[in-house]
Amino acid sequence: MAPTPLGIYIHVPFCSRRCGYCAFNTYTLTEQSGAAHASAAPIEQYLDGVLAEIALADNSLSEDRPALRSIFFGGGTPTLLSASQLGRILSAVVDRFEVERDLEVTVEANPDELAPGQLEQLRHAGVTRVSFGMQSIQPRILQLLDRTHSPERSLQAVSEARLAGFDHISLDLIYGTPGETEQDFLLTLEAALSTQIDHLSAYALSIEPSTKLAARVRSGALQTPSSDEAADRYLAAEAALQGAGFNWYEISNWAANGQAQCQHNLLYWRNHNWWGIGPGAHSHIDGHRWWNLDDPNLWAQTLSRGASPVSGSERLTxxxxxxxxxxxxxxxxxxxxxxxxxxxxxxxxxxxxxxxxxxxxxxxxxxxxxxxxxxxxxxxxxx
Ligand code: SF4
Structure with missing residues (x-):
């Protein structure tokens, strides 16, 4: 029997600011520095932790493990790390793990937080795929979501990624933001499909109870769309994407062709194996699940003592x-x-x-x- 495919997820738990709808395990550098100003110290500590956890994964997984199919840098905002820092992590993985010939390496990015030349450097370091959080083309929706980029910036970022040599580029959209009209979403789809992407994700906004946005909805200041409206948005996405030659391969994900499908996310949906590295990252190997300590300091300090950063686990029946x-x-x-x-x-x-x-x-x-x-x-x- 063929071995179960394996991937590595690397969680980068830093963002320049927290978006009002986000419940991910992410922190600003100021929060993590414990000082009035952001410092680079949390990132250095984080990098040491990642390298230690890569070694831990290498030593823990059996020697007859399959070659890696994918590596995925998610967040947070992975591109808050420089291309050379991300490249260092990538090299550490590739030095220890055999990889498939067409290894997929994805980096999630915020359109407005890319340093000059960063995309070229990432491509050069071995990143094969970039995924930008566009969310909407409407300024008032971006503002409501606390997104810092302009509508046009996402479209420019796709062009820059193409110029940097990326064949696989994805945009993430959100629909069902309070106050969004059908026309807003149609314009968003049209703008996204006017770029040279080969993949698009469109998720209904999920209002997470712990967020600032949830508090505004609870107070009655904002109204969420009805389930019929959400269904209409989904149907609009399907029609626009199909019209542009994209096919769905997962409920919320469409690709221009088979090679454009995200191999890493397919590992999750097929319930295959992945090791999650970083604060709060989850792992699954052959029915054994575990998850790391959420707090980046605690996670890094635990690894620096040579201990396991796992905070909980379960074996599935x-x-x-x-x-x-x-x-x-x-x-x-x-x-x-x-x-x-x-x-x-x-x-x-x-x-x-x-x-x-x-x-x-x-x-x-x-x-x-x-x-x-x-x-x-x-x-x-x-x-
Ligand atoms: S950039 Fe992404 S991960 Fe960071 S706060 Fe915003 S939604 Fe959350």
Whole structure:
């Protein structure tokens, strides 16, 4: 049997400021410096921690592990690290791990926080894919989300990435921000598709309870869109993307061709293996899950003592793994194989309701099913 594919995720927990809707494990450098002014010390400490955790992963994973399929720098804002700092991390991974010939290396970036020449340097260091957080083309939506970049800046960043030699460029969009109209989102899609991207992600805004935005919604100052409006936005995205030659390969992700699909995220959706490095990063190896200490100082200090930075773990039962295979796999256009979703009264019900269909022996969501994926999962998980 072929070994389960393996990837590495590297969490960079720094942002220049916190966006009002964001609940990720990220900190400003000022917060981390513990001083009135940001300093480089937290980044140096972080780099030492990352190098120590790469060594830990190398020593912990069996020697017959497969070559790495992907490395993904996520955040936070990975490009707050210089290209040479990101390159140092990348070299440390590649020195210790065998990698597949067409290793995918993704870096997430904020469009307005790139140093001159940084994209060229990243490409030169071995990064193959860049993903920009565009979110919207409307200034008032960007402002409401506390995004610091101008609408045009995202579009320019894509051109610069092309010039820097990137073949794979993605834009992330958010729909369903309070106050967003259908026209706002159509203009956003049009602007995104006017660039030379080969991948686009579009996620409905999720209002996380701990955020500033959630407090404004709770106070009644902002209204969230209805589920019908959110569904209309999704259908608009599907129509625009299909019209531009993009196909969905996961509910919220579209690619111009097979090579443009994000191999790293496919590892997650296929429930394959990945080691997460960095504060708060999660890992999954063969049904064993664990997650790191959230606090960057504590995480780095623990590693510097030669101790494990893990703060919790669980071993999934066979039933839990099956449920995860089902919940993650049904999101993919490749659908679920017969051993995960055998034909029975549940799949029959989904076919009758027009929520799924068969592609060969694989169960695949219909467009309606994509809108009602949670409902599909509860049917598949029922007795
Ligand atoms: S830039 Fe991204 S990670 Fe950082 S605060 Fe904003 S949404 Fe969160």
């Amino acid at each position: 066979t039933e839990q793994r099956h449920l995860e295979d089902l919940m993650l796999g049904i999101r993919l256009a490749e659908g679920l194989p017969a051993d995960v979703a055998p034909r029975d009264h549940r799949t029959e019900r989904l076919l009758n309701d027009g929520l799924a269909s068969y592609d060969g022996d694989r169960l695949v969501l219909t467009l309606n099913g994509r809108l009602l994926a949670d409902q599909v999962i509860s049917v598949l998980a029922s007795d």
